[in-house]
Amino acid sequence: MRFGVVTLFPEMVAAAAAYGVTGRAIERNIVGLSLWNPRDYTSDRHRTVDDRPYGGGPGMVMKYQPLHDAVIAAKQEGTESTKVVYLSPQGKPVTQALLADASKTSHIILIAGRYEGIDERFVELDCDDEWSIGDYVISGGELAALVVIDAVTRLLPGVLGDEDSAQQDSHSDGLLDCPHYTRPEQIAERLVPEVLMGGNHKDIERWRMKQALGRTWQRRPDLLKRKNLSAEQENLLKEFIVELV
Numbered sequence: 001m002r003f004g005v006v007t008l009f010p011e012m013v014a015a016a017a018a019y020g021v022t023g024r025a026i027e028r029n030i031v032g033l034s035l036w037n038p039r040d041y042t043s044d045r046h047r048t049v050d051d052r053p054y055g056g057g058p059g060m061v062m063k064y065q066p067l068h069d070a071v072i073a074a075k076q077e078g079t080e081s082t083k084v085v086y087l088s089p090q091g092k093p094v095t096q097a098l099l100a101d102a103s104k105t106s107h108i109i110l111i112a113g114r115y116e117g118i119d120e121r122f123v124e125l126d127c128d129d130e131w132s133i134g135d136y137v138i139s140g141g142e143l144a145a146l147v148v149i150d151a152v153t154r155l156l157p158g159v160l161g162d163e164d165s166a167q168q169d170s171h172s173d174g175l176l177d178c179p180h181y182t183r184p185e186q187i188a189e190r191l192v193p194e195v196l197m198g199g200n201h202k203d204i205e206r207w208r209m210k211q212a213l214g215r216t217w218q219r220r221p222d223l224l225k226r227k228n229l230s231a232e233q234e235n236l237l238k239e240f241i242v243e244l245v
């Protein structure tokens, strides 16, 4: 998988991507990361990348030409199937399903905007899709690009260890995680749940599924509505609810 990121802050993207799972995937050549600065594709003395909005109003808009020339350069090192994605608050919501689909593409170019936005003709003429990472305001597309790179990288074969990969396609898929505990056994008045202290793996698995179902029901009923629960899961959730009292 090759990622290109078109950004006015390439050092920001390079720095964060060098850590952890993404950093290791880049070192192992499972992932390639290229950075393209629209400022390098300007020809005026001030290397201008922004301009005032037609129609007036506050803030500045990223100019078409530096973005276009940067994305043309980024496309040169691509293979056949390149997907150009503009990251913006107006985009379609990024979900695990959307990212899983994107992970089948061999080359993804992410456009990180700054200022109030970019010239709409760049979105229309140069971009294949527009994605948002959620309904909140961040200051530019770089952090969104890093979110996409991280989440897609985790889906690539060979990136995660066996245990983490197995967890990815486990039966608790689409549910919130169960609570986790490690030593010590007691903190303030809080003890580790009894079932986790015994070695009954069947009981532990059932307890974890019950917690995952219960927390999803409490905190994210929207996720539960889109899931088909097994008879066993229905029973565990009923148990969780009656035990609340």
Ligand code: 9D3
Residues within 6 Å of the ligand: 087, 088, 089, 112, 113, 114, 115, 116, 117, 131, 132, 133, 134, 135, 136, 137, 138, 139, 140, 141, 142, 144
């Ligand atoms: C407060 C400024 N807003 C005016 C009503 C518009 C606005 C412009 C630029 C809001 C955010 C941004 C910068 N955001 C992104 O580039 C961005 C983003 C986001 O803010 N939220 C969720 N996903 C994304 S992806 C890129």
